[in-house]
Amino acid sequence: MQNKIYQIYENIVFSCLLLYGLTFLIDTKINFITTAFFINIFFLIYLKKSFPLQLYYTKEFKYYMYIIVYFLLMVFLSTILSDGSLSIYKSRFINPLLGLFTIILFPMNFKRMFLLFLSFSVPLFINSLVVIYQFYLGNTGRPTGFCDSHYMFLAVTNSLILPIVFTLSMYKSQLSKKIRIFLFLMILIGIPAIIFENTRIVWIELAIIFPLIILFSIKNKVKAVFFIVLLMLYSIFIFNISPSSVNRASTIPSTNYATQSNYERILMWESATKMFIDHPVVGVGLGNYYEEYMTNYRSSLSRETQGHPHNVLLAFLSETGLLGTSGYILLFIYLYYYTITNYIRNKDVFSLSFLFCLLAFTINSLTDTIFCQLGYRGNTSLFWILTGLYFILNKHLIVLKFKA
Numbered sequence: 188m189q190n191k192i193y194q195i196y197e198n199i200v201f202s203c204l205l206l207y208g209l210t211f212l213i214d215t216k217i218n219f220i221t222t223a224f225f226i227n228i229f230f231l232i233y234l235k236k237s238f239p240l241q242l243y244y245t246k247e248f249k250y251y252m253y254i255i256v257y258f259l260l261m262v263f264l265s266t267i268l269s270d271g272s273l274s275i276y277k278s279r280f281i282n283p284l285l286g287l288f289t290i291i292l293f294p295m296n297f298k299r300m301f302l303l304f305l306s307f308s309v310p311l312f313i314n315s316l317v318v319i320y321q322f323y324l325g326n327t328g329r330p331t332g333f334c335d336s337h338y339m340f341l342a343v344t345n346s347l348i349l350p351i352v353f354t355l356s357m358y359k360s361q362l363s364k365k366i367r368i369f370l371f372l373m374i375l376i377g378i379p380a381i382i383f384e385n386t387r388i389v390w391i392e393l394a395i396i397f398p399l400i401i402l403f404s405i406k407n408k409v410k411a412v413f414f415i416v417l418l419m420l421y422s423i424f425i426f427n428i429s430p431s432s433v434n435r436a437s438t439i440p441s442t443n444y445a446t447q448s449n450y451e452r453i454l455m456w457e458s459a460t461k462m463f464i465d466h467p468v469v470g471v472g473l474g475n476y477y478e479e480y481m482t483n484y485r486s487s488l489s490r491e492t493q494g495h496p497h498n499v500l501l502a503f504l505s506e507t508g509l510l511g512t513s514g515y516i517l518l519f520i521y522l523y524y525y526t527i528t529n530y531i532r533n534k535d536v537f538s539l540s541f542l543f544c545l546l547a548f549t550i551n552s553l554t555d556t557i558f559c560q561l562g563y564r565g566n567t568s569l570f571w572i573l574t575g576l577y578f579i580l581n582k583h584l585i586v587l588k589f590k591a
Contacts, residue, residue: 196230200293201303207286208306211565212314212344214335220568224285227293247525248578254521255284258514262473265507271472279473279559279567287571290579300576307569308348312373314341315380322383327431329385336565339555342386343566346551347573349377350396350543357404360536379425385435392550396543403539447490452497452554458484459496463504470508479505495560499552502560515558519549522574529581541577 203223210219259280266276290303317332329338355362356370381389398415405411426432438446442453462471462484471479477494485492495502503512522545530538548557548570557563558570 200227205306212334220286224289258518261514262511265469265511266473269469269472272474275474283564283567286568287575290575295579315376318380342389343557346547350547351540354400354540358536382425382432388554392547451491454486454489455496459501459505468508470506495556497555499558502556537580
């Protein structure tokens with residue numbers, strides 16, 4: 188009887204995780220990741236005598252947990268010392284972590300991890316087909332397919348998923364040839380969709396990262412360069428059938444007042460910097476950025492009323508000061524250190540995949556506030572999930588075993 192209950196528990200929790208991935212791009216009434224977390228906790232308590240949980244972890248994972256605790260603690264301290272909002276702290280920093288703590292308290296194997304990754308990737312692939320169809324019908328603005336959220340939510344999702352997909356498709360590993368071909372097909376369909384979506388920072392980051400993926404994945408550098416040229420020609424061809432995308436691309440280097448989105452970002456960065464200089468230790472407080480910006484720091488040249496500075500580092504500095512920002516910086520320094528040292532040691536596809544995912548996310552963070560923000564909680568949750576999966580793949584995060 189207990190064995191049957193345990194099997195039901197595993198099926199329910201993993202089904203919730205898959206449903207979370209499959210419905211990631213659409214607005215559902217059920218938060219499947221929260222559901223999975225609480226069901227997981229309930230069964231762990233219920234089954235603790237029959238199937239006691241045994242946790243195995245290395246010092247690398249222990250350091251990671253210490254850094255997460257430090258990160259949360261520093262932001263919490265800056266919040267209470269600056270009269271920030273604790274409800275916003277919970278929403279932006281605690282809730283997105285439920286995905287990470289669900290998968291590290293659940294028995295994961297390679298098959299489950301790959302299926303979970305596909306549950307995010309396949310809907311993104313289908314959505315790319317819908318975006319291409321929307322472009323065909325005449326939507327030359329910011330088509331998002333069936334994605335219910337803001338176009339930047341889709342852009343960040345692309346930044347997190349596509350570098351991993353492309354690396355897995357290019358790098359010879361234990362994945363079968365059929366799976367690698369399917370993943371590469373996802374990239375071939377994803378490139379036109381990304382171009383038609385007209386998000387410039389995604390173009391920039393993938394223009395940097397995709398050639399690097401090819402160079403690191405193909406040993407014969409002549410073949411690698413040839414492949415890069417083919418990919419460039421393919422992308423240029425797609426750009427040429429979308430005049431609106433060509434126009435968007437031409438504005439990338441512009442800092443003129445006429446190019447509003449670029450000039451506005453410069454003004455917001457200046458305002459956020461002044462905000463940090465005036466409140467260097469704890470910032471203005473979580474949830475107080477917009478009011479401070481509109482009341483005291485908005486430039487007279489500004490034409491927009493934004494609730495964040497379109498830069499993750501400046502968002503942390505302005506809202507949480509040096510106290511909260513120290514945790515953010517330490518977190519990403521450790522993730523880069525951990526990933527790079529693992530790749531140097533093992534030369535494995537998963538370290539390379541996560542490294543490029545991390546790099547894409549970092550580049551995207553330069554022009555948008557995509558980490559631990561209200562509009563990007565889903566992206567933050569996905570980031571934590573991918574990070575957790577990477578630690579599990581390395582057998583550093585936690586190896587879970589249940590013994591009757």
